[in-house]
Amino acid sequence: MSEEYDPKYARRALLILAPIAIAVMYTEGMLIPSLPTIAQDFNVNSATVSWVLTAYLISGVVANPILGKLGDIYGKKRILVYVMVLYTVAVSLNGFAPNFPLFVLFRMIQGIGLGMFPLAFSLIREEFPPNLVPRAQGIVSAMFGVGSAISLPIGGTVAQDIGWQYNYHLVIPFVVLLTFLTYKYVRESRYVNPKTKVDFVGTGLLGASLALMTLAFSESPTWGWTSLYFATTMGLGLALFAAFTAYETRVQYPLISLRLLREKNVFAANLAAFVAGFGIFMAYQAITYLLELPNPTGFGLDILSTGIAMLPVALMQMVGALFASRLIVNSGTKFVIVLSSLFLAVFYLVLSFASGGGSSMGLATLEVLASLATLGAAMLNVVLINILTFSVERRVLGVATGMNTVFRLMGGTFGPSIAGSLLSTYYTSIVIPVQMGGYQTYMVYQLPSDLAFQLTFLLSGIAGLMMTFIGAMTRDIRIKGMRINQ
Secondary structure, three states: OOOOOOHHHHHHHHHHHHHHHHHHHHHHHOOHHHHHHHHHHHOOOHHHHOHHHHHHHHHHHHHHHHHHHHHHHHOHHHHHHHHHHHHHHHHHHHOOOOOHHHHHHHHHHHHHHHHHHHHHHHHHHHHOOHHHHHHHHHHHHHHHHHHHHHHHHHHHHHHHHOOOHHHHHHHHHHHHHHHHHHHHHOOOOOOOOOOOOOOHHHHHHHHHHHHHHHHHHHHHHHHOOOOHHHHHHHHHHHHHHHHHHHHHOOOOOOOOOHHHHOOHHHHHHHHHHHHHHHHHHHHHHHHHHHHHOOOOOOOOOOHHHHHHHOHHHHHHHHHHHHHHHHHHHHHOHHHHHHHHHHHHHHHHHHHHHOOOOOOOOOHHHHHHHHHHHHHHHHHHHHHHHHHHHOOOOHHHHHHHHHHHHHHHHHHHHHHHHHHHHHHHHOEEEEEEEEEEOOEEEEEEEEEEOHHHHHHHHHHHHHHHHHHHHHHHHOOOOOOOOOOOOO
């Protein structure tokens, strides 16, 4: 197999693959400030609306290892195009969802599109010389920040003026164009592994177990943490997960390769991805609610103002990704993963101690702390994918990157559901005077308390501390000076 690289083609491929991140993050970014509005439109609470995120993530968990394995078998470019077509269909359906169950169903279909990124990162690893891979992956990761940055003011304006559904309508032409460009101009992968098979049984066990455990977390405020419903649902989810783990040790082509996990860096990268997904997704949901809830709990912002307030957070994603890609080449991976984890931990912990409510914390303070924590999160995402792709053989890059995404999404599945549970469990009552029929009366509203936000940010900070220790366990990878054929 020739190891010669075509820089001209690589640059052209990067110009196609990087905007995919912009399109996906625009689609997701415009949704986040609209979560409270979506809850109102469909008449669901903050715990139930978290299924808008968790259903998407569970679907990604189930689909990613299958798509990564299929990419290794049939070619990563071919599977990438198929996934982009399916993603386009799901985005089109989302804007016309007539009720909440169908909206969640369409979001599950859309979640399959998360498999685009392991396939794209694998194609980049195959087409770029080693010393340029971190820069290319950093550029793609930075595009997540660009997508988030443009989605917040644009998506906020659209959602506030004509409805959040129209954000889905507007993105359709762009994903269609990117699908065509990928099909036309991106080359098929160099490495295939046709002898392997897809572990559908393992995928079903993992998906069912995650769905049940997520259901238990999201409905716990309604059922009660000590209720029979919660205990039964959680117990069944844990039992299925135990069955999945046992099955994976015996199957010839497992969904999660224990052989790959025996490699120190692969194990650490996947464990860190799980913890990172848990902490980051949990904090993001809490920040959105904190900005939009009325005083004294939150800041009382509308959708557009929330998007503008989160703009520095989105821009920090771009800065962190580009900074990490340069730092990895100059300082190695271990230094970057420890540094980024410490950033994440320290600023989420400070955010927790600063109090979760708008009554005692200024908006500027929230923006600064959330932005600095996001800087760490962006750096972490870049270093984890580099640790992984430089620690496995390229013929199994698809399954390795897919597995890493599974761990990140597993953490991300639990994060929003636990955040939603905390926001629904710990609440405070406020009395607001209203005029009805010429008479003044009073309405009592239950809003998440400061304690709910403090606990959410505290758990996110603890997750960052755990990642610091995990990062210290990794084997350092020095990319500068690495030979071209590595």
